[in-house]
Amino acid sequence: MEALKTKEARYPIEFTAPAFGAGSFYIQEDLRDEFYSHYHRHKEIQISYILKGRGSVVIGNLIQPFFENEIYILKANDPHVFIKEGNPEDKVHVVHVFVAFDKLAPLFNLQELQPMQDFFSTMNSSKKVIQQHAGKIKHIFASLMKEEGMAKLMQVLKIFDFLLAHEQDMISLYSGLPGSNFNDKVGVRINDVLRYSLENYNREITIDEVAKLIHMTPSAFCKYFKKHTMKTYVTFLNEIRIEKACQLLINRSTENISEVAYQCGFNTVVHFNRVFKHILRSSPSEFIHKHSAGMAHVVN
Template sequence: MMKSLQFSVPADTNKSIRIQEDIMPNFYPYFHRHTETQIMWILKGHGTLAIEQNLFNFEAGDIFYLGANQSHVFRGNFEKNEKQKVHSISIFFDPHKKIAAFFDLPEFEELKNFISHSEVGFQVASRLTKSIGENIAALQKTKGVDQIIDFIRILNHLMQNRHLHIPLSPEKKLPDHISDTDKRIIDAQTFIKKNFTQHKLTLDLIAKEACMTPQAFCRSFKKRTRITYIEYLNELRVQRACRLLTASSMYSISSVAFNSGFNSLTNFNRVFKSIMKYSPKEYLKHYKEATIQQ
């Protein structure tokens, strides 16, 4: 299990849901989890979402449904001359607490099952983000009964279109219409996730696993994931490095690098800083400070 901070969402004793708008220089930089389910609409910012052992690119306009206690972190990916600014609106709710009485009604049985089956999370289908985003924005302006009714409408809209969403977990069944090339890339991603700590993992080996030439694999991988295979591989390795760094003081930085799949400490430091914006030592220092604050 990923080492992550247990984050406490500020509670409002007078409300069943919490709506939180964040305008900041960057996203919260540490793997964390919370007992509440979160629906997050990203108005400004782009980068990579790391959730459990999975990685997803995101951009402004995307909406994510994150299940309770899913370890995750949104990492901004800004160019050197780009103004760093993120803007998001999140809805936090716990379907097992204050709002639970709604889902126990007979008419809500289908919605209750949808929420239960969505615990692994999903990215909202792109064709729905405009309408769902508008509904989230409107939700901020309502109160009391109207706000709860509008919130239920958002959940119902998501449920009615559940076949369109992108699961955030590999355990989810793939849609029947997936292409052969996409299936090969998904199989390659699974292979990479199982073997990314191996130093002998090469492009030729991965392409062979996908039954493709290296050139065709690279083109298809980037087309489907919007990142190169080496970027994907490095993200996984750095994610593991973060987990090892924060899990125990027994690991030296060189040991973390080796056990995360890097062949040299120099390369590890360079890649880690390019992704996390901190050196491994700086990251660990900031993580410990954040842990104490929690």
């Protein structure tokens, strides 16, 4: 994302979607090596279709895998970041629609759009539409950048109509954060911890090394992380590891539970089984039995 308004570059979390041209909606297409790399938030509601790419999405203190042909509806001011995984040479391709109520109030006041206004204004969490349903409007997102004027508005209204029709099919992505309880500097620090954890989850990570990363004592870091994410760092790291373990099991990369445990940073299978069952309420073997290859919804 190219424009960061009113904030210095070192504090990138408070992102404002630039309103190019005279259009009512800001549509952005990302076709590049990586996603926007900072843990950030903005006042606009964001509707994103993943045309190409996979990895992990962090929303507040929730981490999940994301896959192609999923739609994410990100609530206003929910801090988030998409992080690509897989072949570094592969491109990501995502189309975003940003919805700003302050700019679009006259449009949403139309009686015909009242249900959509109600949907957006009562969102208590960000949402996900899985591949099974999202694929039905892939062609609309893929063509958005080619449309102008009334044609573009009509396509966006079709997206709105689709979201209303599939509201009951959406998966809630509660961020775990009751409000915007961090400032820009906090966002940058949490971003550093996030990315470090995702890059190193497969080995032992100590509180000392993560604390040094953001220039804190271990004790201060533990209090800081708990205050701003509502969970301990160890809990958060374990959730990352279990999410990665689920991906390995779902994709049938291996069904050897011991191998999965060690690949995801656990020193013993006993500890892995205990943490897995605590987070998912089932054992790894039960998880393998219940889930077939290709299922996208793994950790909630």
